[in-house]
Amino acid sequence: MKKKSLVRIGTRGSQLALAQASEVKARLAAAHEALRDPDAVEIVVISTTGDRVQDRPLAEIGGKGLFTKEIEEGLLDGSIDIAVHSMKDVPTVLPDGLVIDCILEREDARDAFLSGKASGIDDLPAGSVIGTSSLRRQALILSRRPDLKVVSFRGNVGTRLRKLENGDVDATLLAMAGLNRLAIQQTGTTPIPADVMLPAVAQGAIGIERRQSDDRIAGLLAPLNHSESAIRVTAERAMLAELDGSCRTPIAAHAVLAGGSLSLKGLVVLPDGTQRHDAALDGAPGDAAALGREVGLQLRREAGPEFFRLLGQG
DSSP: OOOOOSEEEEEOOSHHHHHHHHHHHHHHHHHOGGGOSTTTEEEEEOOOHHHHOOSSOGGGTTSTTTTTHHHHHHHHTTSOSEEEEEGGGSOSSOOTTEEEEEEOOOOOOOEEEEOSSOSSGGGSOTTOEEEESOHHHHHHHHHHOTTSEEEEOOSOHHHHHHHHHTTSOSEEEEEHHHHHHTTOOOTTEEEOOTTTSOOOTTTTOEEEEEETTOHHHHHHHGGGOOHHHHHHHHHHHHHHHHHTOOTTSOEEEEEEEETTEEEEEEEEEOTTSSOEEEEEEEEOGGGHHHHHHHHHHHHHHHHHHHHHHHTTOO
């Protein structure tokens, strides 16, 4: 008879999500001798709304939470013990009773440009077609190159790469973190500097969610938390919360820790790229949340109420 698992990990079923859950399982085993038995940690695949609905842009079917709701329900009903998320998909407000206080060491936060026809966005001929499911990427592409055409491009990493190879589009953008975690070395891949295309909030970061009352799980997760990554993610998500961001709002942010100082850059942009507003601030790592809120407030003041009315927020 199979032994009862000591930890049950809830995750989406995509190749990337499973790779992330497997990384958490391996880190738990490395940190705790009791979890080194192959059956000690079980990976439980949970289908989410975001995975099931592939024929419409994310912004049309409910915004953030599409990839977390069903998994969080599993935490709340006790069928899983922890949930592994890409932090860029996680709403800033969690359900009552749940907490994310463990962030793994962050991967490359940058976007990647993939094309067999050009080495970067600026090299594409006028009228070229770029596929992306991200409103942020769409807006930043059109802000930089209004002469390009952007089309909705849903699906997992493998699906998008096949569409690119089949010639459905001239180029696409993916997260460097996902390509790295899947060990995909695709010909025609170029990392985009963060100052050219500011990443999504918390892009490249894996967060582990648990029940707030579960002290046993809290103790198991504590050695896995990477404090520098947690500080950076805290600043970016605080900025997002101040802006009340969703999948319908093109928002980007990137926090960097260097020399004992925390630097945060953020921006908001209209989906068609016609208006863009930037803000930046430096502060102490211990003030990450306050720094994020202040950058969010700066962006609100800079953009003005009319900008947010155009986004449907005002």
